[in-house]
Amino acid sequence: MTDKIRGFQIVSAYEGKGIKLPGRKTGSSAGYDIEAAENVTLVPHKVVLVPTGLKAYMQNDEYLGIHVRSGISIKNSVSCVNSQGIIDADYYNNPENEGHIMVPLINHGEKNFFIAKGTRVAQGIFYKYLTVDGDSAGVGAERTGGFGSTGK
Template identity: 35%
Template sequence: MNSTPAHPLADIRIALKRLPHGEGLPMPAYASTGAAGMDVVAAESLTLAPGARHAVATGFAMAIPAGYEVQVRPRSGLALKNGITCLNSPGTIDSDYRGEVKVILANLGQDNFTITRGDRIAQLVPAPVQRASFDLVDDLNDTARGSGGFGSTGVTSA
């Protein structure tokens, strides 16, 4: 008997084109059956100095189906252990983009961080996209929160 439950949603199919500098690298893949994100690896080697950022090549391009995006998210281990994170996170790869996927990494740590070709650098999470349109109005309906902004919820008056 199979102890792994079936995933409740059907997989979407994403066409992936391997670029010449990505030859020999693994395709994005889930590391476990319960993983939400697919690990993606670097197609180049470099050193990120403290405070530096770089759009790291992955060596592939994708054709994401209409109605979906792919989000680029940091790897928690790199963030905790080394201060390496993705800027613009989660980054969005739109369904009509056909260029190379690059991951904007930043070194928030205090030491140089070396990335070697083939190192896992981020996660990719496919997600459905809900489109919206706006209706211009003169007034908005009232709520208990009103226009209270940053840090205004959960605060009691003295």
């Protein structure tokens, strides 16, 4: 991994299943379009984790922000339940789920909303972040799991 800076890969469970690596649509697009890896139905007022079949690698001082695409959000009353998903650098290849990115969507409408495999549901944007003086979170700490593995 030393020669790679940041990018996307397909998780092993989805290899050979027609998953596309995210791309930007224009030269000024900030986000990499992320597709649903399976058909999913969003029922009203429930959170559903939409599988992407993807994992992301990046530098230790970066994270991947996951944002619902505006077309889906505005036209269908769907949002990312945590506003912006945050994929930490050490989520990549974690032993629990290989770093599989799941998009937590909630349907605010009153009717089911169907998402077909291959629908662009989210955008991923890579961000740098800063830490405070004396921060020691990375000293000896290593991620051991997936969702919520760093505690409450």
